[in-house]
Amino acid sequence: MEAWVRPLVSLHRRGLRRHLPLLLALLALGGSLAKARGLLPDTYFSNRRNVFNLYFVKLSWGWTMGLLLPFIFTSNYIIGRNIMFVLRRSSSVVVGTAIWFFCTRAFHVIENFTGKCYELQNMTVVPKFEQMNDCRKGGHMWLGFDISGHCFLLSYCALTMVEEIAVMNKLQKMEQKPGKAVDTIIKSLFIALNALLLLWVWMFSCTAVYFHDLPHKILGTAVGFAAWYGTYKVWYKKPFSPGLPPETEDKQE
Numbered sequence: 001m002e003a004w005v006r007p008l009v010s011l012h013r014r015g016l017r018r019h020l021p022l023l024l025a026l027l028a029l030g031g032s033l034a035k036a037r038g039l040l041p042d043t044y045f046s047n048r049r050n051v052f053n054l055y056f057v058k059l060s061w062g063w064t065m066g067l068l069l070p071f072i073f074t075s076n077y078i079i080g081r082n083i084m085f086v087l088r089r090s091s092s093v094v095v096g097t098a099i100w101f102f103c104t105r106a107f108h109v110i111e112n113f114t115g116k117c118y119e120l121q122n123m124t125v126v127p128k129f130e131q132m133n134d135c136r137k138g139g140h141m142w143l144g145f146d147i148s149g150h151c152f153l154l155s156y157c158a159l160t161m162v163e164e165i166a167v168m169n170k171l172q173k174m175e176q177k178p179g180k181a182v183d184t185i186i187k188s189l190f191i192a193l194n195a196l197l198l199l200w201v202w203m204f205s206c207t208a209v210y211f212h213d214l215p216h217k218i219l220g221t222a223v224g225f226a227a228w229y230g231t232y233k234v235w236y237k238k239p240f241s242p243g244l245p246p247e248t249e250d251k252q253e
Contacts, residue, residue, distance in 0.1 A: 001187050005168070008194050013169050017162040021225060024155050024204060028221045031208025045203075046210040057150060057203050061100050063196060064157040068164055069093050071189040072245075075167050078178045078186070079246045092231070092242035096160060099227045100153065107147045107220075108132075115144020148212045148220030154204040155224030161197050163232045165190060167245045 034040055044050055056063060069090060077086045117126040117135035129135040132142040168190050177183060208217055236244045 001184070001191070004191050005172075005187050008190065009168050009172055012162065012166050017166055020159060020162050020201075021228075023201070024158065024221065025225075027201075027205045028151060028155075028208050028217050031205055032214040032217050034209055035211075036214065040209055042210075045206040048211075052199065052203060056199060057154065057207075060153050060157055060200065061097070064161060064200075065093055065097065067189055067193050067196060068161060071186065071193060072164055074182060074186050074189070075171060076246065078182065079167065079170060079174070085243075088243055089245070090242075092164075092236070095231060095242060096156075099231075100156070103152060103223055103227065104149055107149055107152070111142070111144040111146050113144070115142045117142055146212065146216050147223070148207065148217045150207045150211070151204065151217045151220030152224040152227075154200045154207065155221050156227050158197055158200045158204070159224065159228035160232075161193055161200075163228075164245050165193050165197075170246055 045052070047053075072090055072092070073086055076089045077083070080086065112132040115132060117129035117132075117138075118124065118141045119126055120139070120141050123141075126135065126138070126140050129138055129140060132144065135142045168186075171178075171186065178186065212220075232244065235241050
């Protein structure tokens, strides 16, 4: 397991957290341009019903928090040995969940407010359906300003993850190591989170290449960036907040 952990820690230490926003921005822009010009052929990942989209991306917040919460709890406790500090840090999950819920609901409202219902075959307006859900239940197509929820969520999940798992660098440097069982749990979660991070970046690039229009993807990504920046780069530096992960906190001092 250590053979996996060491190179991953080294990758994060060399600036993955610093460079990931730029990588995601380039993927969103480059993928959108590739889609607009039809540069890439259809693949398994261009099908909305591919297994990764159905069982991972659509449940991405659950997957992310399901792994991240126990990692935050155990790693932060080993470093701080203070349960109140751990509970404070774990509250970042509550903040993130509130942001996820509010933003996804807002996207739905915007699409509903800006759209109209159309017949699938001849694309004529169906005036009797004024709500998106009613239109789709009637077998028609709703066209509105569809901000990319996938671009928002995958970018926000990925940026949140790299902030939190950077603490592994500090754990590796500690002289007083945790017990074998706890050490195994933390390292297993760390490896799993990095695998999930890779999947989120890959699926983000697939979304950029195959789905949505450029404005929808850019705005979705921008909202994800704003949610991450507003929390980890602004609010979490304040006393009345969940606080920064210990590794990040040390670098701010």
